[in-house]
Amino acid sequence: MSGSMYDLSVATYSQEGRIYQVEYATKAVENSETVIGVKCKDGVILGAEKQKFSRLLEDNTNKRIYNIDLQTGMAICGKLPDGRNILQRAKAESSQYQDMYAIPASAHVLSDRVAQYVHAYTMYSGVRPFGSATFIASYNTFDGYELYMIEPSGNKYAYHACTHGKGRAVCKSEFERRNFKDLTCQEALVYIAKMLILAHEEFKEKKYEYEMTWITDNNGRKHQSVPQDLINNAVQQAEQLIEQDQIGE
């Protein structure tokens, strides 16, 4: 797809009514490491794969999933520095909202603020759109568990399962097959791991780390990292499941 003269500035529409710069930003997200968000029966899980591109990297650091507040988490898919800028904004919005209104910001309000911020960067020729999609998972007593994804265009939707990045096609087909609404978060961990492993099938020789966080009825409804031993178990079981599937074929 060539943009010819209409892709030089985000302030220019193409003749078909497309904004190529936003689409190119989305491309940046599509070519990056996979991130998944899933709502289960008793909570929400966020999962991200991290390729260890150098043996010099410290394990279990260099996160892609962060806390916005106690009960809200954000996962970044795409360019990490861009995503971290969005994260800082989300943290500020959440903190100021709580300061003013004496209640924590619900996910639908917070994601709206983040979406407006991301969208603002698609309106002016002096800035470039963010090259990251952000996932917001949260719990509050009135709205329950919520999951949103905000794309570089500023589009924001509420999901019960969403994914972006290189392995999104694989993950989406797994979403179709598995009814996560019937699984508890504990049960769903295996399938999250499975999706993240399948997402990078072609690069099996590389080393990967899996980052998972959750907000569930069982962990006090706070956004926290899934304990490392649970992640390791899930990865092991997932690898067995994949082998069995392959043997079955």
Place this chain on the structure above:
Amino acid sequence: MNYTDILSSKFEPETTGTTIMAVIYDGGLIIGADSRTSSGQFVADRCADKIDYVHDRIFCLRSGSAADTQTIAKYVRYYIDAHAQELGRLPAVATAANLFRNFLYEYKDSLSAAIIVAGWDPYKGPQIFTLPLGGSVIEQKWSIGGSGSTFIWGFCDSNYKENMTLQEARAFVLHAVAHAMYRDGSSGGIIRLLNVTKDKIEREFIDYKDVPVK
């Protein structure tokens, strides 16, 4: 009257030297207020409504400078409206109290305003927040305010009970406000009552002839 009169000490700002009260009972809360707005010794409004609407189930009782409290209430009403629209459901009473508090605290040197925020929300039920002059916030089961309140502390302390019925709470507020109006020169007129519950708001107007203490 020209501007020199306003600037001179002869001009006294309009105040709600007042009696205001709110009490939580089993199932909701009762708000009561007198109706006198005084400008010095002159009664500027003898039938004022000191119970201000903030949101569908949130009200504020104003004491101190009428100008200050009316303006603050107007801002808070606007902020709460915008907030409730975004939130998509009833705002928390604590939210309204916080918005009032921000004004009273940040502008404490310029304002003369003390407010009682009372209402019902689906998260914590009936709540009362007292916001005195400096901008602090305290949550209470019952609260009295205004110049007339000084005369009824004893009455209220001995007659308040937890988990009163609607009738008991109404009688408590009615008699307390009436006693305050009886002894406080800056309070008087008629009594306005408001019953706030989950399902409805009921306003009551007690005419002078029906005020129990006079």
